[in-house]
Amino acid sequence: MSLIPDYANAVGSAMSYNRKAADTKGKEKTDGNASSEKTGKANKADKTDRTGKTGTVTGRTIGNPKLSEKAAKYYEELKRKYSNMDFILVSEDQKEKARAQAGSYANASKMVVLIDEDKIERMAEDENYRRQYEAIIANAGSGIAQMKSSLEASGTKVKGYGMQVNDGGTATYFAVLQKSSDAQKERIEKKREKAAEEKKAEARRAQKEAQEKRIRDGKNQRDEHATERVNKTDEASEADWENTVTITASSIGELLKKISDYQQNERMNTVQTKEERLVGGHIDYKG
Structure with a gap:
């Protein structure tokens, strides 16, 4: 009996088994790589979803606000649309601080708008929400402009105006x-x-030092007095801003009334001179 056929059959079976094993291993590797790649992409997507506010924030800010690319683009459009206003973007964790210190962000030339990052995100996504809040901003702009004109005509000195956009419209x-x-x-x-x-x-x-220096090297110092005038102006400006009061209200009408009440109270507390008390005079306030 010949052993050659049996040996050939055995070798053939072994080779067939090895090919199947290699195919299975290759398939497992391919599937594993695909699964790993898919998982990696999913993890990357999850990470992007969690931290993906990658839009560039420009302008004045309070805290460290972040925006998505879409929201950042919309925010730039919003600022261009209302270029007569001074927008300040507030991070979510600084909303209460911004409310408490609103007056410190006032701008003498433009109405300030304090708005938080979450509202900008939603305004960028939700058209109805955007229309609602843009209307609030637009109405505030026109209302405060009218109030400013009226107060200036009455002689009331207002250093700045502003608004903070709140929740709930x-x-x-x-x-x-x-x-x-x-x-x-x-x-x-x-x-x-x-x-x-x-x-x-x-x-x-400075003059004494300048004289000593001129004696030493003969050079003339000419700019001390100009510097003094600039610094004195700055000091006076700071003093004026430190002596201010911030009045807040939930509507422009209420704000105007509170300002009028404050001015009335100021008039009542004004210290009259001895001559004014003797003649029964009073300070006239047109408002």
Whole structure:
């Protein structure tokens, strides 16, 4: 009996088995790579979903607000649309701080709009929501412009106006007024006088140093007085801003009333001179 056929059959079976095993292993590897790639993509997508606010935020901010690319693009369009306003983007965790310190962000030349990142995100996605809040901003702009004109005509000194866009389709409006009572004026004047005295002393020191330097090297120092004038102006401006009061309200009508009430209270608290008390005079306020 020949062993050759049996040996050939055995070799053939072994080769067939090896081919099947190799095919199975190759398929498993291919499937594994595909699965790994799919999982990697899913993980990357999840990560992007969690942290994917990659849009560039420009302009004034409070906190560290972040926007998606779509929201960042819309925010730029919103600022261009209302270019007569000064937008400040607020991070979600700084909303209460912005509300408490709204007056400190006032702009003397433009109405300030404090708006948080979540509202910009939703405005970029939801057309109805966008229309609702853009209407709030537009109405505030026209309403405050009218109020500003009226107050300026009455002689009321307002340093700046603004609004903070709230949840639920509402807004808070604010105005920063310069305190005008005699006591406040006196405090401002004293601060100015103190700053002026300090600057004079500084100028004297600078002049002495300049004279000594001229003696040493013959060079003439000519810019101390110009610097003094600039610094004195800055000091006076800071003093004016420090002596302000911020009035807030839930509507422009309420804000106007509160401003009027504040001015009335200021008039009542104004210290009259001895001559005015003797003649029974009073300070006339047109408002």
